Amino acid sequence: MDYFMVVISVLATLILPTSWGSQLPNFILLFADDLGFGDLGSYGHPSSETPNLDKLAAEGLRFTDFYSTSPVCSPSRAALLTGRYQTRSGVYPGVFYPGSRGGLPLNETTIAEVLKPLGYATAMVGKWHLGVGKDRMYLPTRQGFDHYLGVPYSHDQGPCHNLTCFPPNIKCFGYCDVGVVTVPLMANETIKQQPVSFPDLEEKYRDFATQFISSSARRTQPFFLYYPSHYAGLGAAGRSLRGRFGDALMEFDSTVGALIQALQDSGVHNNTFIFFTADNGPELMRRARGGNSGLLKCGKGTTYDGGMREPTIAYWPGRIRPGVTHELSSTLDVLPTIAAMAGATLPRVPLDGVDMRDILFSHGPSKRKAIFYYPTDPSEKYGLFAVRVGKYKAHYYTRGAAHSDTTPDQDCHMISFLKAHDPPLLFDLEADPAENYNLATPDHPEYRPVLELIEAQKVQFERGMVFGQSQVAKGSDPTLQPCCNPDCTPKPTCCTCS
Structure with missing residues (x-):
């Protein structure tokens, strides 16, 4: 009898995606920015108010030993979307800037490009940070995403003097780049606003994401939503116990709640796999206005665990049993796992990720032997x-x-x-x-x-x-910086539009 059950368990991990039902599963990938291992309530923070993420953790699978591949943004995002170390794709050293000549190479295959041949609708909302390039050649719309709304790089990669980050008129805190264009908000490949209005950015993202879910469900089209978040917003200003960082985290958490509600309203909640993690550890130089590593050593920029070990949650009602896993896992493993769930063909290149389905559906051992x-x-x-x-x-x-x-x-x-x-x-x-x-x-x-x-x-x-x-080593060209008035002078100050 024991042997029979083992055989059944093995077959269950190999069975075709049609076992999910008549429809292909939907996927939502949530990727937080500069989030520490100790930042969520479900990971022990005493004053963070993240009820929706905590609910996903309680009703899903919470990881204790999940890692990003880099302690900074661009390389970690490249690895997440391709299942390959940033060293293979050339997204190193450091990160891309507004005028970077390079970007995520177009011959790399993203999760969106893996799913597109199966008829998936694909959308990205939030922080891209994998290059803009000449003629917008590196934007998400060139990397498998049908729709894109967001900021093409980091929110502090532009002059922030006198910019409002929090209502009613609280200025942005910390260091920002100077001598470059103000940070734009882009819809597909068009600049909608420059500089972006940070206080109502999260609301725009929430509306975009929920509408994408609803419209895809109405068409009965499977979808993939990638949401790498920013921290800024109007909806929770002054409401958390944790100051401005807590307010922003609380508002992002409210967007997670809105996404869940959109899934339920659209009747696709039980057919949607949600995965939450973060790009790298907290920016401790921002003191109490930044994230928290909890028990882990150091944070962003370092290879101590505080720089690369991330809070991570997998959620799929009726499919993933609630619990906690201590198995080793990585952002590299997301692409092969999603591909296996959808029955998609893997890219014909060396992959560094492994399939996590044994962990997710059986609370079993990881195929991953090491973290590098x-x-x-x-x-x-x-x-x-x-x-x-x-x-x-x-x-x-x-x-x-x-x-x-x-x-x-x-x-x-x-x-x-x-x-x-x-x-x-x-x-x-x-x-x-x-x-x-x-x-x-x-x-x-x-x-x-x-x-x-x-x-x-x-x-x-x-x-x-x-x-x-190295794509970053290709350097920068000021003329490649996104400008809503490309023929205006003098740049960069003339690049403004509302």
Whole structure:
């Protein structure tokens, strides 16, 4: 009888997507910006008000060991959408800027492009940050998305002096770029507003996303909605217990509630897989106005776990049983998992992701054996900064970052320069998630086999890694910056429209 049940379980993971019913499943991919492991109520924050995300966590599967591939935006987004490390696609070092010549290469295959041949409607709303380029060649509409509303790069990649981020007239906080155009809001490939109005941005996103869900459902067309969020908004100003960051997080959470309601109103709630995670850890330099890493060490810009380990939730009513998983998983695994659910053909290129269906539907083991940590500026000279196998993580190099300045931990700061470790530092992330107690010392010779196992994984991985041409290293051209009045002078100040 036990053997029979094992066979049935294996067949269940291999069965064709028609087992979901007569319709293909819908997919909603929520990708938060600069969110820390300790930022959600369901992950232990005492004053964050995220009732809708917490409900998804309670009724879905909550991950404790899920990782982004990079501690900064552009590379982590490239890896999510392609299932390939940013080193393969060339989205390194660092991030794209308004006038970047490069972008996510058009020969890379995104989740949207995987689903399009099956008849999916595809839409993206929010922060793209994978390039604009000449003649808008790198925008989402050129990467498999039928519809796009959003900001093509980060909200602080433009002059923010005297811009209102929060109502009634609270100015944007922190550092922003100068000498470039103000941040635009784009619909498909057209600039709708420049500078974007941050206080009502989330409302625009919510309306766009819910209308896309409703219209797709009316046509009985399966859909894929990718929603990488920004944090700014009118709807929750002054309402949370956590200040401005808490207000923005609360408003994003209310959009999640609106999406769920749209699914229910459209009759497709039970046929929709929702996956929530984030691009990288919190920007600690913003102090209490930024995110929180919880127990984890450091944050954005670093390869400590606070920079790359993310709160993650999978939700599908009637399909995914509520619970918590401690299995290793990565943003790389999203594309092959969605492709398997839809019965789509995988891209014919080396993929770094694995299918997560065993975790999602059986609370079973992960096919992923290791997590590999690249810095913001990966290179073949230095290779991986850290590797995790099982519960153990080895650091071959460590370095702080400006994004993680201001915390009491000096290891996080920008002035904590590159350090090589031989033997590597070794931490037990189950007993010591804050990476405080190095096990690779003469007092602990019993850990030598662990280091040898991790080293073997590192060597095997790096042997198979082929670095693509760096897209960020192509540099910038001021004439490529998005401008709603392309023939106006003097730039960039004349690039304004409402």
